[in-house]
Amino acid sequence: MARLLARLGRFSSRRPWLVIIGWVLALAAAGGAFLLTGGQLASGFSIPNTPTQQVTDKLSAELDGVGGAVGTVVFQTDDGTAFTAEQQSEISDVIASIGDLDGVATAVDPFVTAQERAGAAQQLADGAAQLEQAFAQLEQAGMEPTTELLAQRQQVDLATSLLDNAAEIRTVSTDGATAVAAVIFDDTATDLAAEVKTSVATELDDAGIDGVTIEYSSEIANSLEGLIGVGEVVGLLAAALVLVIMLGALIPASLPLVSSILGVGVGVAGSLAFSGVVEMASVTPVLGVMLGLAVGIDYTLFIVNRHRRQLRDGADVRESIALANGTAGNAVVFAGATVVIALLALNVTGIPFLGVMGTVAAACVLIAVLVAVTFTPALLSLVGMRVLSKRARAKIGHPDHVATAPKAMPTWRAIVAVVTAVGILLVAAIPALSLRLGLPDGSSEPEDSTQYRAYSIVAEEFGAGTNGTLVVVAEPETAVDADDQLAVMDLQVQIEDVLMAHQDVVAVSPAGVSDDGELLAFRVVPVDGPSSVSTEELVGALRGLSPIDSADNGAITLGVAGAASGNIDISATISDALPLYLAIVIGLSLIILVIVFRSILVPLIATGGFLLSLFAALGAVTAIYQWGWLGEIFGVHDPGPVLNFAPIILTGVLFGLAMDYQLFIGSGMREAFVHGAPARVAVTAGVRGARAVVIAAAIIMISVFGGFVFSHLAMVRPLGFGMAVGVLFDAFVVRLLLMPALMHLLGRSAWWLPKWLNRILPDVDVEGASLERPALRPGVHTVPASGRRGGTSAPAHAPARR
Incomplete structure (x- = not known):
């Protein structure tokens, strides 16, 4: 390997423009491939066959508008007073326009929902009063209530229970100054196209409702915002400063930076070209950028540093480049190989998004190694002796100091x-x-x-758990008749009562029933946010309730989904x-x-x-x-x-x-x-x-x-x-x-x-x-070294073993 790399370094030094143009073309090809075949980056993570993913797949197959990603939009008046009628109307218009966008299953108007709930509560109260009056009249007349009247009372009682269980779920705050709308997408968070999110965000940003501030959650916000920001640039500038201080001149200090940026461009753009056929998380290219920049700078620095040291000893430029590539470059190849192997090993975890992250990062490191052992020698050839400062060039062949012999530490x-x-x-x-x-x-x-402002407002006005709503799926052993409203409501109340019995559940509401009656979905609001310990424990507790016994429908199997549940499952799988x-x-x-x-x-x-x-x-x-x-x-x-x-x-x-x-x-x-x-x-x-x-x-x-x-x-x-x-x-x-x-x-x-x-x-x-020979190291005479396999020679001044 050392001799091969030396020959490669010599070739690059003799034909520098050929190598440089080749890498520039590679960068252009990678960029073009990304523009032509690159797809969307997933804003969420999923692992096949986790409990959450299984439930999500069932929801997507059985219930429209339940399995898709849910984004939150928060409207709040600037002065803290209740929304005016005009503001409510404008907000409703914005929600309606969002609901018509491609990729959006539905957008829930908070004011319509609040009115419908208030109307339903009033209707139930009126109905209950009328029923009580009817029963009182029959009792006074000594007559038995009819079957129809009993069914009506049961329906009102069940509806009241459902309404009570969902009492803490609000879309408009108690002071009327904050409203929350839900945007339900057709696709899950991992499959949601960036274009769909952008279209929703643009609609909200352009709304311009006078006296109303609009915020929205991370499911809607562009997840790639800030991919390369001020902090990253400052870090790169700090690295450049270290290079200038160490190498003592701008020209040699710029070489590692140029090489690393080229490598990152080829590696990241080339990897993103496959994002159209491979599901790739939004953080994946960032990992490639981080590693590509860091190892790219370091690997080039190792070769440049070795080359500079050899030039100070009086070596010829091209022969020094070849030797540096064969020695320091050989170590770079080996070191890079360990990083690549470790990153590729992420595929053995069986977690797809981790495997893709590891593969992309490994590709960027591999490109960094290739750039270091080809592009760097080409640049060194063009720079020539200017890789040394004027002071260093003036001292070539005239050492101003003699290195002291090393001594063992105490x-x-x-x-x-x-x-x-x-x-x-x-x-x-x-x-x-x-x-x-x-x-x-x-x-x-x-x-x-x-995203932060939306999260904070929702937590403050509607409770922290509203940010981490869970979806519970119930599958009865015997399907309920979906056309029998009374039977459906009865089963829903039975399930909700079990869920509400848990101390960390604030509210439960029905989310849908499949056409065949084999699946019922519920939205469960926990006490705390999605990343809290109590929510994590709640997910485990709800799963532990399964199966629930039902007199009419047999054993009922429960499953839990939602963003909080998915995060818990992913964390457990990775652990x-x-x-x-x-x-x-x-x-x-x-x-x-x-x-x-x-x-x-x-x-x-x-x-x-x-x-x-x-x-x-x-x-x-x-x-x-x-x-x-x-x-x-x-x-x-x-x-x-x-x-x-x-x-x-x-x-x-x-x-x-x-x-x-x-x-x-x-x-x-x-x-x-x-x-x-x-x-x-x-x-x-x-x-x-x-x-x-x-x-x-x-x-x-x-x-x-x-x-x-x-x-x-x-x-x-x-x-x-x-x-x-x-x-x-x-x-x-x-x-x-x-x-x-x-x-x-x-x-x-x-x-x-x-x-x-x-x-x-x-x-x-x-x-x-094996490359350390007089032909490449002028003035150094070697003697055979004992103890090393392969006939490696040692400098004549090597200390004798004692």
């Missing part, structure tokens, strides 16, 4: 480092013990967004898949590291460090987004459960990035050791050689990921924060503090490997050491 310092690092990571991981998973609701949106995925990642980590470092203990240290940094990152995410610590800094105004797929995504991403840092530091330790340095001196040599580039790379990743912490997308913020703090822990605490200290304490035994295993393991030569 053992006491290693012990203190282990205790300190482990203590920091364990303390940071404590909040993860109380980790709750869920999907963000309207309360997690930015305070200046219409169940996480241990399997973690086991796969850990197993993969051990196998790869044993091959690379030809050691048993080094992979165990590296993997243990990865687990510590992962749990520390999850603890930090829990403290910020679930507990609300430092909420003012990170924009967490309403703490709630942690994004349900964040742990599994963080596991895959941090594993890959941790292996990057382990590779660049650990390989230096191994090279020093096999070239004759004592084990503990080799630890210091490895850290010294890789420390600067690892620190810069980590700061760049933290900057890029940190920019997404302030994204306008609620689901992106915890991902960005988790990745940023995970890199912080892994690079600075684990790789630069804990791992070297443990390697020091283990000494020579850290590199122990059974002889039988040493014979069968392949020599991957990740560092590209």
Whole structure:
């Protein structure tokens, strides 16, 4: 691989414009494919065969206008007074126009609903009074009531019960200043076209009702708003500043940025080209952008840094490019491969949207690797010696200092480092013990967004549970006669009474009955919002009620659906898949590291460090987004459960990035050791050689990921924060503090490997050491190195092993 990459680097340096034009054409092709074949991005998530999805499928098949996504529109007067007749009329006109839009099943007018309910209540009251009068007259006359009269009384009693159970469901606030309309779409949230949502949002934005403010929920708001915002740009600028400081000039600092942006463009546009045939969540391309930018900058930086060092030693430009591509580029390919494998492994979870996210992110990382080993050498060839600053070019061949020989750290310092690092990571991981998973609701949106304002107004005026209405489906063993209104109402009351008996249920109302009478649907309003603990417990409790016994219809099976229920099922499914995925990642980590470092203990240290940094990152995410610590800094105004797929995504991403840092530091330790340095001196040599580039790379990743912490997308913020703090822990605490200290304490035994295993393991030569020869490194004379397979040669100045 090292020699192949060296040849590739030499080819790119000799024909730079051919390579650059090729990548520009690839970018154009990816963009064109996206424009031609790209489809919609799903604003919601679904997992096949979950209880919620099964109920939703039944609703969509049996009842029109019940299984589709439901958006909320809030109308509120600016002065807090009741709506005027003119305002009510204008609101009704807007609702009617929305109901006529393509993709909208119906739009419920809040004033019509309130009037119908008030009229029904009055009609029932009048009917009940008339019946009581009729019964009183018959009693005075000593006559028995007729069958018809008894049926009427039963119907009034049942209707009264249904009305009482739904008493807390209101569409107009008690002060008459706020009204809530429901927009019911034809499709579910995952299938809802962006064009349909946009058409509804545009209708509302253009309404312009004098004295009335209009807000609407996330089911209507454009979920891609803020895909790339100010925070992301600031993060990229911070990365650029780090590059300028490290490389000392604008030209070399611009190379990683140009390469990463090109790679992201090709990767994300190319992936989105498949969104027309593959269901893709709206957050999927954002993950690709985050990873593509971060690894793209870092991978290019590794190659540029190696090339600059060789030029300062007096190497020829093109030969230096080839050598840098074969050495640092070889390490980049291996490091990128670990990230790609970890992300592709998300497909083994059996969760479709996670598999797609992992595949898209893996594609973006793969493109970043290809850009680094082809496009970067081409740019380096065009830049030539300007990749060095004027001061550095003036000092070529005239070293102004002599590097001091590395010394082993004191053992006491290693012990203190282990205790300190482990203590920091364990303390940071404590909040993860109380980790709750869920999907963000309207309360997690930015305070200046219409989604947040709609959610807050509804919670304040109509109760928090109105934002998380559940749908309960009842399937009687014996179908009810849908044409027999009395029988239907009787069964509905029986079911509603059971549901209302739960303390966390505020109200229940019928939502529909299938034509064959085999399915009845109800809307259930819980006490608290969709992401609350009580609502989560309520979903489990309602499912636990099944089956309900009925005298006329036998056992009644209950199912629960709705956004809150779906989020709970998705969280449970992901939680169940996480241990399997973690086991796969850990197993993969051990196998790869044993091959690379030809050691048993080094992979165990590296993997243990990865687990510590992962749990520390999850603890930090829990403290910020679930507990609300430092909420003012990170924009967490309403703490709630942690994004349900964040742990599994963080596991895959941090594993890959941790292996990057382990590779660049650990390989230096191994090279020093096999070239004759004592084990503990080799630890210091490895850290010294890789420390600067690892620190810069980590700061760049933290900057890029940190920019997404302030994204306008609620689901992106915890991902960005988790990745940023995970890199912080892994690079600075684990790789630069804990791992070297443990390697020091283990000494020579850290590199122990059974002889039988040493014979069968392949020599991957990740560092590209086979390319270190006089032809490519002027002035360096080599001697055979003992202890390394494959005849690797070592510098003549390598210290003798003691």
